[in-house]
Every structure is written in C-alpha cells, then in structure tokens.
Amino acid sequence: MTLPEKRITEFIHKHHIFTLATSVRNIPYTCTCFYVYIDELNMFVFTSDHGTRHVTELLEQPVVSGAIALETSMVGKIQGIQFTGLSAELTGELYDKAHSIYLKKFPVAGFKKLVLWGIKPDFIKMTHNRLGFGTKLIWKQDAD
Numbered sequence: 461m462t463l464p465e466k467r468i469t470e471f472i473h474k475h476h477i478f479t480l481a482t483s484v485r486n487i488p489y490t491c492t493c494f495y496v497y498i499d500e501l502n503m504f505v506f507t508s509d510h511g512t513r514h515v516t517e518l519l520e521q522p523v524v525s526g527a528i529a530l531e532t533s534m535v536g537k538i539q540g541i542q543f544t545g546l547s548a549e550l551t552g553e554l555y556d557k558a559h560s561i562y563l564k565k566f567p568v569a570g571f572k573k574l575v576l577w578g579i580k581p582d583f584i585k586m587t588h589n590r591l592g593f594g595t596k597l598i599w600k601q602d603a604d
Contacts, residue, residue, distance in 0.1 A: 463502050464599040468586050471539055472497045472528065476565065478504065480579075481525045482517035489513055496565045498558065502601075504543075504579040505550070505558045507569060515577070518547045524579060539588055545581035554578070 463469070481490045491514045493506040504526070508515050518524055524547045529540035550558050555576055563570050582601040587594075 461502065462599075462602050463499065464581075464584050465597065467588065468541065468584055468597055468599060469497065469499060471530075471541060471586060471588075472504075475528050475530075478506075478526045478528045480506070480514055481527075482514050482521065484517045484520050489517060494566055494569075496558075496562050498561055501554075501578075502580060503558075504545075504581070505562055505576055506579075507562065507574045507576055509575055515575075518577070522547045526579065535593065539586070541584055541586045543579075543581045543584045545579045545583070547577055547579045550576040550578050 464472075476494055476496075477492050478495050479490050480493050481488060483489070491512075493508060493514075495504045495506045497504055510516075523544065525542065525544045527540065527542045530538065558576050558578065559574060562574065562576065580601075581599075584599045586597040586599075588597055
C-alpha cells in the first residue's frame with residue numbers, strides 16, 4: 461500500500477472537519493463531520509449514529525467522496541483536498557485503535573458510546589496554490 465505524500469497528509473492533519481458526500485439512487489447528500497486521519501491505515505475516521513441520512517446512505521452505497529478546504533479569500537493561499545473512498549463501520553481491534561486515537565483528538569466525544577466509521581481513500585486530489593497557482597497533487601491507491 462502506498463500512502464499519500466507528506467504534503468497531503470500534513471494538510472489533512474491540520475484540519476478536523478470534512479464534508480462527506482453520499483449518493484443513493486442518483487440523489488446526492490452532504491454533511492460535515494469531525495474526523496481523525498490514521499496515517500498507517502490511510503484511513504479517515506469519523507463518528508455518526510445509525511439512522512442519520514448519511515450513514516443510511518453509505519450503508520446502501522459505501523463508495524463516498526469528501527472534501528477538506530482551507531477557508532481563505534487569498535488566491536495564493538488556497539489549499540484543499542477532494543477524495544473518494546470506501547466507507548465501513550469499524551469493529552473489533554480496528555474500532556479499539558480508532559476509538560483511542562479519536563478520543564485523543566476529541567476528548568469530549570468520550571461522554572457517549574461512539575459508532576465509528578472509516579473511509580479508506582482510493583483517490584486524493586490536493587489543490588495547493590502555495591506551490592503555484594493551480595498546482596494539483598494527485599494520489600491514487602495502487603491496484604492490488
């Protein structure tokens with residue numbers, strides 16, 4: 461498994477909210493979620509309860525997309541990523557590991573039982589205008 465380059469993962473770690481997009485029967489939906497990113501697993505982890513629209517939809521269609529953006533009006537500082545990947549509920553040892561990491565970043569989340577979801581990205585595109593206007597860094601998961 462090749463991991464995204466350091467400039468991409470550094471950007472991901474500097475932020476904590478992504479926009480998640482789901483689509484079922486050709487009807488798109490978006491929401492925002494707090495997340496952590498686990499480097500060695502190349503996985504975004506977020507919490508959301510069963511019964512929410514986005515979880516209901518990702519259970520039906522687990523291929524999702526998302527975006528993280530730096531909010532700035534200065535064109536030369538624009539940075540952001542868009543990604544696609546496969547989502548799934550985390551269980552067992554993977555849940556335990558992700559739960560520990562999630563609570564380190566968001567300790568207030570420890571006050572309730574968390575349902576954790578993972579997204580394994582297969583594509584990430586980063587716009588990085590600090591490297592020059594319109595610069596794009598592309599990462600794709602290797603085919604197995």
